[in-house]
Each structure stands twice: as C-alpha cells, then as structure tokens.
Amino acid sequence: MKRIDHAEASSHFIAEKENEAFHDKRLWDLRMKRDGQRDDVPEWSELRDLASAIKEHTLTHLSDYLLQFEENAKKNGAYVHWALDAEEHNRIVHEILADHKAKTLVKSKSMLTDECELRPYLARRGVDVIETDLGERIQQLDDEPPSHIVVPAVHKLRGDVAEVFARTLDSDPANDDPHYLSEHARITTRPYFLNAEAGMTGGNFAVAETGAVVVCTNEGNADLSATVPPLHIASIGIEKVIPRTEHVAVFVRMLSRSAVGSPITQYTSHFRKPPDGGELHIILVDNGRSERLGMEEFWTSLKCIRCGACMNTCPVYRRSGGLSYGGVYSGPIGIILNPTTDMRKYSNLPFASTLNGSCTAVCPVKINIHEQIYQWRRILSEHNQLPFVKKAAMKVSGRILSDPKAYRRTLSATDAAMEHLPRFLLYTRFNAWGKQREVPITPDHTFHAWYLKNRGASS
Amino acid sequence: MKVALFVPCFVDAFFPEIGIATLELLERLGVEVEYPLDQTCCGQPVANSGCQDDVAGVEALFVKNFAGYEYIVTPSGSCTHHIRHHFDAIPQTEEVTQVRERTFELVEFLHDVLNVDAFPWAAFPHKVGLHNSCGTLRGLRHASMSELGEPFFSKPVALLSKVEGLEFVKPSRPDECCGFGGTFSIFEEPVSAKMGYDKIMDHKNAGADYIVSADNSCLMHQKGCAERMGVDLKFIHIAQILNGDSA
Numbered sequence: 001m002k003r004i005d006h007a008e009a010s011s012h013f014i015a016e017k018e019n020e021a022f023h024d025k026r027l028w029d030l031r032m033k034r035d036g037q038r039d040d041v042p043e044w045s046e047l048r049d050l051a052s053a054i055k056e057h058t059l060t061h062l063s064d065y066l067l068q069f070e071e072n073a074k075k076n077g078a079y080v081h082w083a084l085d086a087e088e089h090n091r092i093v094h095e096i097l098a099d100h101k102a103k104t105l106v107k108s109k110s111m112l113t114d115e116c117e118l119r120p121y122l123a124r125r126g127v128d129v130i131e132t133d134l135g136e137r138i139q140q141l142d143d144e145p146p147s148h149i150v151v152p153a154v155h156k157l158r159g160d161v162a163e164v165f166a167r168t169l170d171s172d173p174a175n176d177d178p179h180y181l182s183e184h185a186r187i188t189t190r191p192y193f194l195n196a197e198a199g200m201t202g203g204n205f206a207v208a209e210t211g212a213v214v215v216c217t218n219e220g221n222a223d224l225s226a227t228v229p230p231l232h233i234a235s236i237g238i239e240k241v242i243p244r245t246e247h248v249a250v251f252v253r254m255l256s257r258s259a260v261g262s263p264i265t266q267y268t269s270h271f272r273k274p275p276d277g278g279e280l281h282i283i284l285v286d287n288g289r290s291e292r293l294g295m296e297e298f299w300t301s302l303k304c305i306r307c308g309a310c311m312n313t314c315p316v317y318r319r320s321g322g323l324s325y326g327g328v329y330s331g332p333i334g335i336i337l338n339p340t341t342d343m344r345k346y347s348n349l350p351f352a353s354t355l356n357g358s359c360t361a362v363c364p365v366k367i368n369i370h371e372q373i374y375q376w377r378r379i380l381s382e383h384n385q386l387p388f389v390k391k392a393a394m395k396v397s398g399r400i401l402s403d404p405k406a407y408r409r410t411l412s413a414t415d416a417a418m419e420h421l422p423r424f425l426l427y428t429r430f431n432a433w434g435k436q437r438e439v440p441i442t443p444d445h446t447f448h449a450w451y452l453k454n455r456g457a458s459s
Numbered sequence: 460m461k462v463a464l465f466v467p468c469f470v471d472a473f474f475p476e477i478g479i480a481t482l483e484l485l486e487r488l489g490v491e492v493e494y495p496l497d498q499t500c501c502g503q504p505v506a507n508s509g510c511q512d513d514v515a516g517v518e519a520l521f522v523k524n525f526a527g528y529e530y531i532v533t534p535s536g537s538c539t540h541h542i543r544h545h546f547d548a549i550p551q552t553e554e555v556t557q558v559r560e561r562t563f564e565l566v567e568f569l570h571d572v573l574n575v576d577a578f579p580w581a582a583f584p585h586k587v588g589l590h591n592s593c594g595t596l597r598g599l600r601h602a603s604m605s606e607l608g609e610p611f612f613s614k615p616v617a618l619l620s621k622v623e624g625l626e627f628v629k630p631s632r633p634d635e636c637c638g639f640g641g642t643f644s645i646f647e648e649p650v651s652a653k654m655g656y657d658k659i660m661d662h663k664n665a666g667a668d669y670i671v672s673a674d675n676s677c678l679m680h681q682k683g684c685a686e687r688m689g690v691d692l693k694f695i696h697i698a699q700i701l702n703g704d705s706a
Contacts (some may be wrong), residue, residue, distance in 0.1 A: 011649035023659075028632070045607070145627030204610035291518050313606065313635045319653045352638030352647055354654075355507070356593035361606035374545070382682065390646070394510040401468070401505070402516030404497040411472055432645045436652035437683030440473045449469045451494050 001345040004326030006352040013155075013321040023155055024318040025331065030151075031312045033261020034362065040263070052059065052366040054247050059293060063183055063243045066284060072211030076272050078280040086116035089285045093118060093200075093233060094125055096281050100231050102127070104198035108215070108222035109133040110202030111149050111306060112222050112235050112285060115328045132221035134185055141168040147322030150259045150308035153323045189221075199225035201271075203236035204305065206282075209244045212272045213282060216255060216265040224267050230278035239293075239302040245270075246278045251305055254364040260310040282416035292340050297375040301336050303365040308333075309355040310359035312367055316352055325349060332357060332359035336372040340379070347385040350376035411446055463490045463525050465533035465562070468500035469474045474675050478706070481534040481565055484702040487580065488573055492532075495524040503541040506548065507641050515548040518555075526554050530572065531562040534698045536595030536674045537641075539564035544598065553679075564599055565698055566673045570614040577621055583702035584624030588667035589615060590681070592674035593636050601673070605634045615673060615697060622700055628665040635661070639680035655684035659692060671700060672676045 014020050038044045058065055070080045072272040083089035092224060097105065105127055107113065119129045119140070131140040135152035141144065142164045146152030153161070158176045166173035171184045193199075201222045205214040214233045215222045226232045242248065250272075256265045274280035289412045293299050311331030322330035327338040335353060338346040350373050380386060386394075400406045432441060445453075461663055466478040485492050502517035519540075525531045542562045549555060569575045591613075595601040597681060602613035619625055638644070638654025645651075658681060662670050669694060672678050678694040685692045695704075 007647045007649060010647070014649050014653050020653075035605065035608060128696070314652050315638065316647070316650050319650045319657075350509075351643065352650075354593065354636050354637035354638060354643050354651075356640075357597035358593075358606055358634065358636070361597060361604055370560055374507070377507065377511070378511055381509030381511065390508060390642075391510070394505045394508050395515045398502075398505050398510065398513030398515075398517055399501060401500045402520045404499055407468075407499040432648040433683070435648055436687055437655065437680065438686040439683065440474065440679050445475060447475035448496070449467045450475050450479060451482075452496075455494070 001342055003344065003348055006320065006324050006326070006348050008431050009326070010024055010320035010352075014319060015313075018127065019078055019157055019160075020319060023321060025155060025289055027312045027318050030260050031362070034258055034309060034312065035261075037257035037261050037263060041253065041257070041384040045234040047250060048250070048364055048366050050218075051250050051254055051305075051364055052189050052303060054242060054250060055365050056300065056415075058242055059239065059299065059302050062238065062241070062293065065243055065329055066238055068208040069206050069211055069241050070284070072209065073282055074211070076211045076280075078211065078282050081281060081283045083283050083285045083287070086285075086450075089116045089235065089283055089287065090121040093235070094122060094127070096231070096233055097122070097127055097198055100197060100279075102231060104128045104192060105198045105200055106130050106132050106192050106225045106229065107200035108202065108217060108225045109152070110235060111135050111146075111328060112161055112202055112237050112287075113200070114145060115287060116235075116285070118235075120286055130189065132189055132193070132225055133217070133219060134182060134457060137185055137189065138164060141165070144323065145328065148308055148311055149306050149329065149333075155323065174387050186205070193224045193228050196229045198231040198233065199227075199229040200233045200235065200334035201226050203234050203240055204255065205242040205248055206236050206284075207243075207245050207248060207270075208241055210270075210272060212245070212270045214248055215269050215271065216252065216267065218266045220267050221446075223267055226269070226271055227275055230275055231282045232271065232275055232278065232282070233283065235283045235285055239304075255305055255307050258307040258362065258364045272313070295340070297339065297379070298336060298372055300334070300367055301369075301372060303367050304333055304337075307364060309362040309364065313358045313362045315356065315358070316354065320352070332369045332373065336369060336376060339376055341447050342436055343380065343383060343385055347380050350374075350380060408448070411448075460489075460529060461493065462530045462532050463528040464492050465498060465501070465525065465531050465538070465640045466494070467533060467535045467538045470534065471681070473679065474476075474696070477534050477675055477698055480696065480698040480704055481532070484534065484698055487702070488553050488575060488611050488703060490568075490573070493528070495533055498524045501538045502544070502548070503538060503545075504641050506541065506545055506675060511548040518546055518549045521546075522549070522555050522558050525558050525562075528561065530568065531558065532565055532568045533562065534565045534673070534696060536564045536566075536592050536599055536601065536675070537676060539567075540594040540598035558612040564595065564601075566595070566614050566672060567599060567602060569701070575618070575621075578618075578701050578703065581621075581701055582623040583700050586626050586628050586666055586668045587619070587663035588630055588665055588670045589613075589633070590637060590662075590670050590672040590674075590677055591615070591617070591633065592672055592677045593625055595673050596634060615671075618701060619671070619697065625700070628662070628667045630661040630665045632661055635675050639677045641676070644680055651680070652684060655680055656688060659685045659688060659690055663690055663692060667692060669695050671695050671697055673697045
C-alpha cells in the first residue's frame, strides 16, 4: 500500500484559501466554545480524571464487562453478535439484512462502519445505504469520506454543499442558504426513514449492567433510524463498553462540551429493547482493538470517546483538513490509531505533528496523544518505515553530533560555504525551508569561536 | 554556584549573540559559568525522528560533557524539554538521570532557582508579543495553559515585567503553535509555513513591534516567515532583553 503523503495533500488544502481560512476559524471557534463550557464546570479537571479512570478500569477488565453486556442485552431481547474484523462485521450485517429481505438501510453516523467500509460492501450486494446525519449525507453524496469524526463535512463551504446538492438532489444551484440546504436534505431524506426495512446506528457507550446502547446525536436521525424501521442494527467497537449507567453521566457531561462546546447533545438515547414487533441486533466489533490493547505504549488510545476535541485544537489539522490524513480517523487521534491498522501506509502521519501537546491537554479522557505520536516515530524507525532520505540524514547527523571534532569541522566548513550548515541542521529537502521563508543569515563566528577568543584563557 | 552553559547547536551556529547574552546575564547575577568546549547538541532532531540508535552517541557525549555540574543551563526550552522528558537512548545510569534532572531552561533557572527579582540594567521600551513555545508552555509548564483553564501564571511574564518600559500586547491565540516543530518545518513545509504566517499576523494585528521567546528555533522560523511576507516585525530572545542588550 502506498504511503499517505500528508504534506502533499495539505498543500492542496491550503491552496484553497477561502476553505482553509473558514476551516481554521470554524474549528477554532469550537475550541473556544469548548473552553467556555469547561469554565462552566468547576470540577472539569476531576471529571477528566474520573473519565480516564473509568475507561482504564474497563479496558483492563474488558472481557468481563463485554460478557456482562452480552448477557444483559440478551435478557433484554436483543441478538448479540461478535465480529473479529471488518469482513466478519460486514458479513453479519448483510446476513441480518438478507434474513429480513431488507433492501434499504437508513443509518446514523458511525465511524466504525466507515472503518469497516460497510457501505461499499452492502452496495455491491444490492443494499441501498442512506446516511442520515447531515454531514455524513453531504459526504456520501459527494463520494468522499468524512473529514472530521464529529462534523464530517466541515471542510466544505456552503457553496460547496449547494453544488453537491444541485448535482445529486436536484436543488437550486444558485441557492446556498444553509436553511434552504438543510431543509432540502431533510425533505429528501425523510421518505427513506419511512420506507427503509432496516435502520442502523453506532453507539457511544454500551452499558454492561443494563445491556443498553447509548447514542448521542444532535439531529435526531439516530432515533429515527433505530425506531421507525422494524429492524435496528447497532454496531459498536468493543472499547465502548462501560460498567454502569451512572458512568454514562460522567462521559455525557464531557462529550458534547469537548466536541462542539455545547452542554449536551440534543438527544441522548438509551436503546435497550427491540422496536415493538421488531428486532434489535448488536454487533460487538474488535477489528484490531484487542491487538491495540496489547500494545504497551498505545493501549490507552482505546479510551477515546470520539469527541474530536483534539482535532479542533490541532493547528496542523485545522490547516490541512481531515482528508489529508488519508484514513478513517484524522487529526491527532487518527495519527495514533491509523498506524495500528497499516503501519506502512500511515507511516508519514506521526510526522504530521509539531508535538505541541494541545491535543493531550484538551482530551477529556486524558490520552497522552502527543506522547503516543512521539512513540510511534520510534516504532516506525525500529520497523524501518522511515523514508530512506530521512533515515540516512539521521545516521549522518548522529555520527557528526556525537563527535566534537567532526561537528566543529562541519561548522567551520560552513564559514566558507554557508549553504552546508542549513543542510546539515535541517537535513533534507533543504529547498523546502526557503519556499516560503527566508534562510537565517549565518553570522561571522559561532558562539564557540567567540568564547575561545574572548574567554579562552579562563576555560 | 557553578553552572555549565549548554549552547544548543543552532544557537551556536546561527545566533551566537543569544549564547553571549545568556553567559553575560548569568555572570551579572553572580553565577560562575563554565562552557564545556566539546559540547555539540542534545540530539533532539534525531530523537524526534524516532532514531534512537542514531542518537545514543549524541546523548552519551552530552552526559560526558555535563556530568558533575550542579546545574546545566541553556537558553532553549525545547532542548531542555527533550533532555528532561525524552533523553533515554542510553542506559539510565545515575549519572545520566542526574544530568537530566539538573538541566534547566534559562527562564525557569532565573525564576525558580535564582529567584531573580530585578534586572536594573535592562530597559526595553517596546511593544512586545510573547511567544510561549510549546516545549516551554506544555512541556516545561512555563505558564498556564489555555486548554486547562487553570489560574494565570507565567514565568516569562514575571521576569519581563521587571524590565523597564516593556509593554505586552495580546495576540488572539497566544497558545497556538507557530509551526516550527523541528524537522516538521522541512517535511511538512506547507502547513509549517501557513502556521508561521498566521502567527505573524496574529502578533502584528495585536500591535507588536517585537516577538520575544525563550526558544529561538521558533523565532528563526517566524523571522523567516515575516521577512518573506514583508511584515515589519523584529525578533529577540528573552536572554537578550533580560541582559539589557540594546535592541
């Protein structure tokens, strides 16, 4: 698989000046709103500790809580399936749909189904899948993956949406009024809710003690997807289980505040039983999570509640857009999740970070995201996944910097031929520095030379 | 008090005046300073690229140069952060951990160790935007972080407030990374430059004449951006202001 070239993709994103400026501003606004909401909760810091502790406890007793969840969900009348990977998940979904002769599936937002590439799988088997979250719907109609885990079409301006809707939903191409556009999406989506034979949701939390699946949305589309059709399929990553209902309160207080700076989502729905006269199927999906749980440096990434706060605050993400990361998950959390699925393909991502640490500081469950990004660089190097030029440059640098004489020779050679110095200090692709920046002027002497001249006698 | 001065590679090569200001300032404050002549670099660029094997020799040399000193002081937050938090390519002997624990960035050394309460020789009658590098802000905890909503504190502000005539301006995103990021500035050039440009405009719009920082690597990047943009902003390391260097 070809390596994702984040730098190259980001240059195209930045070239669309209006989009980039809006993207940066919109997401920074979310970060500011998040700060405001945090200030309204004096015990924010304790909540983060608590949320982190609940997740770490659950993850270190994961099999127990999963079995408890399964037992209680079955008692509630739900069918529970276990899927080892994406392929098995998709097959299970298709089998359930085939059993019910379902040809149309309305679904709410679920990163997990994107991870499993469920939509194309079902499309190939003649099932029409309709995304009902507005942002997801826009992305589906434009044949693009979501660029953000909470606001999937945030990289698009309203004019872009008007263009997509005019092309696919026959709206007025000249009308980019957001109210008009969302109403148009609503009117064209509503018949699918009424006619679909099956509905699908993800799940923000799976409560072990009750067997309930908790789904948080703002548009109510998950509730319609789950309750209008007679068949509800809920796909949930195994890391989403939490022990008790009271724990939901801890996360719900943080989820929407962290995500978009609102106190709570419009809908927080607890699905326990099948729809009247219908069926509820819950699929518990591993797809690499058990393996990640066994990785000493990275297992805590499973604490993630998918709020997207790390993306909103990330200065690199805001200026490169989610699609530049080339994977299901983008931004800081994507950098640490994606390489667990394909180390080579995503080997550039851990370098698409300045390691500034803002992501770690906003994370409601206290994942040390930027430290994990740093750790990934070590792992990639150990697995020979650094580009040859970079690895070679580091080898040479390491050799020179561990030898004072060689180091001084390199610097003094520079006095004669200045261009060697930046190349030595800044490694490769030297021209990259000067594309949009001036190169620093090399002074007449190094500090070392000044010191020898002025203080040499005393040392 | 005997202190070893660590002058990072890029300061040594590009900004000797910052090394000189640091040395002079420490001496003004009565500190006996030694500059081990065989020093090179802390190894951060190599380690940040993930190359632990390649950086081991650099770390061993660093320890050889700086072992035994009561304090090791450097005018670079990012190098200090690296040494304190990531310097583990070699076995963590007592000597190594001691060097790591005794390495201080200049601002924290002045603020936390020397408790300096006046810089009577320093005046800086200019409008200044403070750039807290990410290494100092979130790594060394120089100042309160906007993400956490904690009560305000800032070691660099506390020190600079003692300088006559200096006036702070307030950028709208004071905590935002400037996009330098070491080798990030090369390998992720498009985003790096865009972040730099945005940082420059934020300080310029706030009315700054100077951007001051404890990390000159960030300033090297920002200066390069400002010059290319044609924006009239000047850049100065905090050591130079506190030492009373004329602007």
